[in-house]
Amino acid sequence: MSDHVYKLIEIVGSSTEGTDQAIRNAIDKAAGSLRHLDWFEVVETRGHIVDGRIAHYQVKLKVGFRLD
Amino acid sequence: MSDHVYKLIEIVGSSTEGTDQAIRNAIDKAAGSLRHLDWFEVVETRGHIVDGRIAHYQVKLKVGFRLD
Amino acid sequence: MSDHVYKLIEIVGSSTEGTDQAIRNAIDKAAGSLRHLDWFEVVETRGHIVDGRIAHYQVKLKVGFRLD
Amino acid sequence: MSDHVYKLIEIVGSSTEGTDQAIRNAIDKAAGSLRHLDWFEVVETRGHIVDGRIAHYQVKLKVGFRLD
Amino acid sequence: MSDHVYKLIEIVGSSTEGTDQAIRNAIDKAAGSLRHLDWFEVVETRGHIVDGRIAHYQVKLKVGFRLD
Amino acid sequence: MSDHVYKLIEIVGSSTEGTDQAIRNAIDKAAGSLRHLDWFEVVETRGHIVDGRIAHYQVKLKVGFRLD
Amino acid sequence: MSDHVYKLIEIVGSSTEGTDQAIRNAIDKAAGSLRHLDWFEVVETRGHIVDGRIAHYQVKLKVGFRLD
Amino acid sequence: MSDHVYKLIEIVGSSTEGTDQAIRNAIDKAAGSLRHLDWFEVVETRGHIVDGRIAHYQVKLKVGFRLD
Amino acid sequence: MSDHVYKLIEIVGSSTEGTDQAIRNAIDKAAGSLRHLDWFEVVETRGHIVDGRIAHYQVKLKVGFRLD
């Protein structure tokens, strides 16, 4: 009920659509292998440009989850 | 006409849809009680995760408004 | 094949729609006069408020491009 | 149930005892005039020295509370 | 005599003359509505340019005051 | 004897008592599954407030340990 | 009328008189070759000392201007 | 009565007990050789871990004192 | 082909020779247990001094790798 300990991992999600979708892709991936995901914090937003257009939005996140 | 003074407040908007909507929700709330809102600055972007999916995007903003 | 040198410029894109569109507007403008655009990094997100509503989202970016 | 907006205020608590007590003093003061206090974030820890001994610990906090 | 609590507000002063005057304008404004002002901290210095000349210096400050 | 490589993980300890105990709780948890813990660095101190009182102190740490 | 794009350049102005004059010297120089200058942001303030006295104040600025 | 000049030194105090005691140990040491100590600012909090337990808390401080 | 997700780990490499070798030692170690290493970012450079000479250069890195 109290004194929980949480761990944070740092991941980068990418998307051709936009920054929110890049965040969702990162969370989806993390949720595939970790339980008790609790919050995320955006660390950095970048992107890759090809032929003068944005090819990928890239969002670096910290994702926190509770340890059992 | 010149030498105005502005005040900034710090608020956090949340949204189930995405980061832009979280910003709009925060500005809407601030506009309900303050006049002369002039600009905002994003301070931090986070979110809450429930059952492996993003439940809320949370954006911390500073909002500046002119003092009469 | 290697040891390339890149230059970064700093620009601010604005949009009435949202932050992703502000980024795209900035990249579009840069692509009109520079070749070999390779990546961008978001530096700051702000916006202008008029009559209690967001008039423009403004995103400050660094854009990197390869020097010939 | 969702899309809440929060406000943050910045306060400095002081204590002759230590840093945790300085935080508690600040929260106690804030709780005297604000409802729905939800979280705090430590911004800075300093102190005042008199005659070679710590006279006051001073902790600057942001305190977040939900707007109705 | 001890264990005081202080609050900080964030304001922006502007001036056509220079940065020190922009600070004084901000403090003057704050002093018109708040008692027990105790210190300020410069957060950011900017300005507005019109026709190639500085129209306003703008200094963002935090101002601390003692709560009764 | 030399040229060791260390890894850092990021964890958040919480405690109802205070910040030092939150740090100890986090280290205790990490020590349960990792060997050769060597140092920690405090990244952020926050807390949760319920009914106007601090319910949990939360300290985010990086913990470094030597890889075999 | 909307969706403008701005570019920022980084310059250092120096002055024997003081920091405000160093800013003005930098803006004057920029205004000699660039149109539509709109704002500046102070990045860093330094100076050079000769024979125990300040020989030059040096202020590093970002200057923003609208692209046509 | 005015226009004092202060100097800051940077020191690290350590303690087996906790962070407040590490601060006090550092101030005690500084007070042994310097007069007119006036304030301290916490720069960093770290610690050393031995056998899965905290062996020393280490707090890096700046300590300011008035020059005669 | 797109929308990859990357993970970052934080490691410290050490070397008696210099900073570049400390980076290489860290990457070598990481490459022994992780596939698809893609980039690194230097976070901090420190070192240990013994008898007035540098005994180890220590470079803290983030290392990014693609998740399958």
Added chain:
Amino acid sequence: MSDHVYKLIEIVGSSTEGTDQAIRNAIDKAAGSLRHLDWFEVVETRGHIVDGRIAHYQVKLKVGFRLD
């Protein structure tokens, strides 16, 4: 002629007049006891307020000087 080593000290100058004078007061004091002063870097600008008016501007500087 080459490979010089410099030392930096951190000092705070204060002035009733303004920020540039606070810098000059700090440099004057440092020049009274140190030779080969070469440059300064502004770290922080603050001030003390009494009766709603600025009593002292306080500028924290690093001052660099060449070691013989």
Added chain:
Amino acid sequence: MSDHVYKLIEIVGSSTEGTDQAIRNAIDKAAGSLRHLDWFEVVETRGHIVDGRIAHYQVKLKVGFRLD
């Protein structure tokens, strides 16, 4: 003789050899098109990894040069 104005550009040099060589490659490139280069400041050090080995060291620099 005085009151010079300097401009800074931001560039990234890369090298297969190491970080110092990446800096030199960036300066060499800048010197090919700009006169009066005066100083550089390292902003960020990164690198690209291929098959578990460092393929390129990448150093982001600001380079300052005097405007005529």
Added chain:
Amino acid sequence: MSDHVYKLIEIVGSSTEGTDQAIRNAIDKAAGSLRHLDWFEVVETRGHIVDGRIAHYQVKLKVGFRLD
């Protein structure tokens, strides 16, 4: 055996050869007048350019040493 106090000084080493040598030059100088040097932390890396070539690499360090 415990509760040691350390002091940090800030120095800048320069070298015509490279950044590691600039660090070594700074440590050598510090070791000439201080005992018990224990660690260093790199704060900033810069350099001076003459005739389009790097004349000096300059590395700003904090050096920590144990007080008796």
